[in-house]
Each structure stands twice: as structure tokens, then as C-alpha cells.
Amino acid sequence: xxxxxxxxxxxxxxxxxxxxxxxxxxxxxxxxxxxxxxxxxxxxxxxxxxxxxxxxxxxxxxxxxxxxxxxxxxxxxxxxxxxxxxxxxxxxxxxxxxxxxxxxxxxxxxxxxxxxxxxxxxxxxxxxxxxxxxxxxxxxxxxxxxxxxxxxxxxxxxxxxxxxxxxxxxxxxxxxxxxxxxxxxxxxxxxxxxxxxxxxxxxxxxxxxxxxxxxxxxxxxxxxxxxx
Numbered sequence: 001x002x003x004x005x006x007x008x009x010x011x012x013x014x015x016x017x018x019x020x021x022x023x024x025x026x027x028x029x030x031x032x033x034x035x036x037x038x039x040x041x042x043x044x045x046x047x048x049x050x051x052x053x054x055x056x057x058x059x060x061x062x063x064x065x066x067x068x069x070x071x072x073x074x075x076x077x078x079x080x081x082x083x084x085x086x087x088x089x090x091x092x093x094x095x096x097x098x099x100x101x102x103x104x105x106x107x108x109x110x111x112x113x114x115x116x117x118x119x120x121x122x123x124x125x126x127x128x129x130x131x132x133x134x135x136x137x138x139x140x141x142x143x144x145x146x147x148x149x150x151x152x153x154x155x156x157x158x159x160x161x162x163x164x165x166x167x168x169x170x171x172x173x174x175x176x177x178x179x180x181x182x183x184x185x186x187x188x189x190x191x192x193x194x195x196x197x198x199x200x201x202x203x204x205x206x207x208x209x210x211x212x213x214x215x216x217x218x219x220x221x222x223x224x225x226x227x228x
Contacts (some may be wrong), residue, residue: 049085055151055160056081058104058122065102066092074150076104078125078140082147104153109139122155 049072056064056074061081064074066088073091075084084091084101091101099116100108104123108115110132117123125133154160 049083051148052083052150053163054081055154057154058120061104061153062102066098073101075100075102075143075147076106076153077109077143078106078136079153080140080143081150081153082143083150084143084147087147105139106136110136122153 049070052072052074056076061074061076064072066073066085071085071088071092072083073085073088074081075091076082089095091097093101095101097105097114099114103117104119105117106125107113107117107123107128110125110128125136128136151161151163
């Protein structure tokens with residue numbers, strides 16, 4: 001064994017070509033090792049946008065889908081508008097929920113449908129079932145916990161509120177749907193029902209209940225969720 005090693009070493013030492021090959025291999029191994037040791041640099045965080053307090057019509061809301069210069073993304077749920085810009089990778093352009101950016105997402109969330117709501121009129125959700133409205137309220141609770149409240153989604157003819165810096169993060173209740181099925185107390189997000197999907201990410205800006213919604217979008221049944 002010793003003789004074999006000595007023979008290999010002599011072959012390397014006395015052959016210039018072998019010395020060059022050994023040097024190249026050593027450099028490559030060193031670079032590979034260094035690249036694995038050094039973590040990839042995180043992209044610089046985007047500048048934080050100033051707080052927005054404003055009521056929107058359905059048409060006005062459409063301008064905030066993340067494609068405008070400041071990149072702000074707003075989403076309406078159950079008559080309330082939220083700033084979801086910190087979750088832009090989900091609700092902004094190219095995200096799995098980009099269809100909700102600048103839109104009233106209530107119906108899509110209720111029916112497990114990740115499709116753009118291009119309706120030009122205010123949706124009173126009066127045709128949704130009690131179970132679907134419960135799902136909307138659960139989503140509303142999740143948005144209240146994760147995102148910044150902006151204002152109300154205005155009904156036709158409704159006047160916007162003039163907000164000040166001292167206003168509480170609570171919209172005027174006049175914009176909330178008034179049908180009987182929508183006046184029940186909001187369901188707890190932790191309720192163990194099928195209508196409460198599970199979050200797919202651990203970060204605060206991740207959308208809640210995402211797994212079921214993504215599965216529904218790719219199910220090929222019009223975006224409807226399937227029973228397990």
C-alpha cells in the first residue's frame with residue numbers, strides 16, 4: 001500500500017501535466033465548497049408604502065392590482081378593503097392569487113374559485129349559502145389579523161368617509177351586506193370545518209387557507225373544492 005501511494009505521488013510530482021490537473025481540481029473543489037458555505041444574498045426589502053385610508057368603489061379598486069408604479073395591492077373581503085402589499089408574492093402580478101388583486105375577492109373565497117371577479121357592480125353576495133357566507137367571514141377574520149385595513153368597498157351611490165390619522169381600524173358597518181344570512185357572528189378561524197382551508201406558508205404575509213384553494217383551482221372542476 002505504501003509503495004503504491006509513493007508511486008502515485010512520484011507520478012504526480014514528476015509530471016507537469018499531472019501537477020496542472022491536480023491544481024485545477026483543487027481550485028474547483030474549493031470553489032464548490034465555498035459556494036455551498038456562503039448563503040445566497042437576500043433581495044433588498046421593498047420600501048414600505050405610506051398608510052392608505054380611503055373608501056373605494058369597485059371601479060376605483062381595480063387600479064390597485066400591483067401593476068401600478070408603487071406596486072400597492074388591495075383586496076376587498078365582505079365589504080372591507082385591505083392592503084395586502086406585504087403579501088404581494090401571493091396577491092400581486094404572477095402570484096397564485098393575483099386574480100384577487102384590486103378586486104372584491106369575497107365570492108371567489110366563498111366558492112373556492114381563484115378566478116378574477118371582473119364584475120363592474122358591487123356584489124351583495126345575497127345568493128351565497130349560509131356555509132359559503134361563513135367561509136367569507138372566516139377569511140375576513142384572517143385578513144383582519146394579517147393585513148392593514150384601508151376602508152370600505154362602497155355600494156352604488158354610497159358616499160366615502162373622510163378618514164383622519166386618529167380613526168380606528170374599523171370600517172363603517174353600512175357597507176357590510178345586510179341580508180339575514182350575513183348578520184351572524186363571524187366564525188372563528190380555528191373552527192374545524194371543511195370551509196376553513198389551511199395556510200401553506202409560515203410567514204405573516206402568507207395567505208391563510210391556501211392549500212384547499214390552490215387544490216380547488218387546479219382540480220379541473222371549475223375551481224370548486226372537493227370533499228375529502
